[in-house]
Amino acid sequence: MNYEEAVDYLYARLPMFTRDGVSAFKKDLTNTWQLCEALNNPQERFRSLHIAGTNGKGSTSHMLAAILQAAGYRTGLYTSPHLLDFRERIRIDGALVSKQSVTDFINQHRPLIESIQPSFFEVTVAMAFDYFAREKVDIAVIETGLGGRLDSTNVINPLLSIITNIGYDHTNMLGNTLQEIAGEKAGIIKSGVPVVVGEWQPEVSGTFERIASEKKSPLVYASLEWRVRPTQNGQAYQYLEAIHRGEPNGSCYALDLKGRYQAKNLPAVLMAVEILRSKGFSIEEVQVKQALKQVQRVTGLMGRWQTLASAPLIICDTGHNVDGWHEVLANIAVTPHSRLHMVLGVMRDKDLDKMLPLLPEDARYYFCEVAMPRALPAAELLAAAAMHGLDGEARSSVADALQAAQQHAAEDDLIFIGGSTFIVADALLALGFKS
Structure with a gap:
């Protein structure tokens, strides 16, 4: 198959949530594990960050990818859904996965795909992990597609888990209460792996604290550590001041993402950077500021205000x-x-x-x-x-x-x-x- 035929094959032959709805949602990770094992477990061959949440996870993923790129790390980025091009889902240093890589993956692994009968999302996750492993990324930012616990991306063991916030969405699959939805999103919390929750919400804080305690995972609420306020909104950027708890003065960040809701995403991004530094990543403040000014240009994020x-x-x-x-x-x-x-x-x-x-x-x-x-x-x-x-x-x-x-x-x-x-x-x- 050529590239167009390979993508048509993915669209036509495999169940897609975006097209088919709940019938395409798998209730376990069996297919993903089988795909990854057949691919020599690529998810174990690169470091990662794992990001879930009801809103803001796409923006947060792109901001962190831009920061890691600015700091000199070869950075993979997996997000969904795409807007204009299937390849938007899989990037390294902002560049779309090549058409040839997509085509080669489908041609090489078509018998495997037809044997396992995975969903569209399960195949694209396996494709992304295989690509990141083969291209030897330093780190990959992985956004969940739906939920967390049963999401196909949840076969990774990340350096850090991030949950942006909890709201009502996909209740027919994730639960009818905020607590149930939080429990599904908290499924990305791994044993001993730090977790950042972007927004402290009284309705669900107990759920996160219980699961983090069970997993012995250090938990921090970014919104309690950082206070962010808008200072001005210019033609090209919005300007946000972020003040760390206990500090008398803050720092001003210019963001090319203009939506006011980015003030809710920024604390989780800054908290993640702080934890990555504690794990040995060299990320200078000037690199953070440089990256946030050019997220759209560097990572190709579209559709956010x-x-x-x-x-x-x-x-x-x-x-x-x-x-x-x-x-x-x-x-x-x-x-x-x-x-x-x-x-x-x-x-x-x-x-x-x-x-x-x-x-x-x-x-x-x-x-x-x-x-x-x-x-x-x-x-x-x-x-x-x-x-x-x-x-x-x-x-x-x-x-x-x-x-x-x-x-x-x-x-x-x-x-x-x-x-x-x-x-x-x-x-x-x-x-x-x-x-």
């Missing part, structure tokens, strides 16, 4: 659960604009009764859908939104919805695109963006 155009201003964000929407709406509130236009689409498994009441009634909505079975049809979203007083229209595609928004928007208006990672991906494609 990303400005796509001006006059009218077009911004997208991949936040798609209740907590994510709170952060998105806070960003919209402080973004100067005349009228708000919202290009929105969601997956069928999202709780509309929790999401729709949050959305502003004075915006104009363009509901849309992506071409996958999990997508909620735009007409159904329009009907549900009307019951909450939201005025809009249904469009057959993201490109069509975006075009309609652009036609109706004045130069000083704001067009926001979101509701799903896949809506953002289609918008980026429609506007000509590339990985």
Whole structure:
């Protein structure tokens, strides 16, 4: 197979959560272990950081990868899902895995894949680990896909586990309470391995403390160690001051990631750097600051409060659960604009009764859908939104919805695109963006 055929094979032959939903979610790690054993356990041949959480794990992963790169370490980065190119999932020092590497892996291991019958995610995890091992990375930053305990990435034994926060998402698989969800995310905590929890939350702190104690894993809450506050928001950067507990003065960091919610992610990043230094990593403060100014350019992160155009201003964000929407709406509130236009689409498994009441009634909505079975049809979203007083229209595609928004928007208006990672991906494609 050539590259296009290899990727088509992955998409067409293997169960995909993004396409098929819960039916593609595996209830144990058997397939991943079998794949890794057949590949000579590549996950044991590189050092790693493991990152889980309901929101912020992608940004946190990219920030830490950028910092490790700036410090001179050959750094692997595994994240999901991708936006425009399958290869976004697997990077070394910001560069996408080569098409040839993907093709060779599938051609070489196709009999193994067909014997084990793994999911799409299980294969991509094994592919990433094999690539990082063969390319001899110094360290790899590994983001979980869903949950933690049963996530395919959970076969690694990292130097450090990071859990950003806990909120309601994928409740049909992870549990209906914050405590249940926290228990699943805490499944990445390994015996004796330090764990950083980004946000101290009273509802779930007991769960983390119990599991960390059972595993004899040192636990620290980053938000209790670092106080972060915005100082200004410029054209290219937002500026955050971070003050370590017990210190009289703080440090100012310029971030090219403009979402205000990055103030919640920064403490976990700084705490992780502190622990890595204690483990012998040479990471200078100037390298941390340099890296945070160029995360998007260095690691290719897209879709996090990303400005796509001006006059009218077009911004997208991949936040798609209740907590994510709170952060998105806070960003919209402080973004100067005349009228708000919202290009929105969601997956069928999202709780509309929790999401729709949050959305502003004075915006104009363009509901849309992506071409996958999990997508909620735009007409159904329009009907549900009307019951909450939201005025809009249904469009057959993201490109069509975006075009309609652009036609109706004045130069000083704001067009926001979101509701799903896949809506953002289609918008980026429609506007000509590339990985």
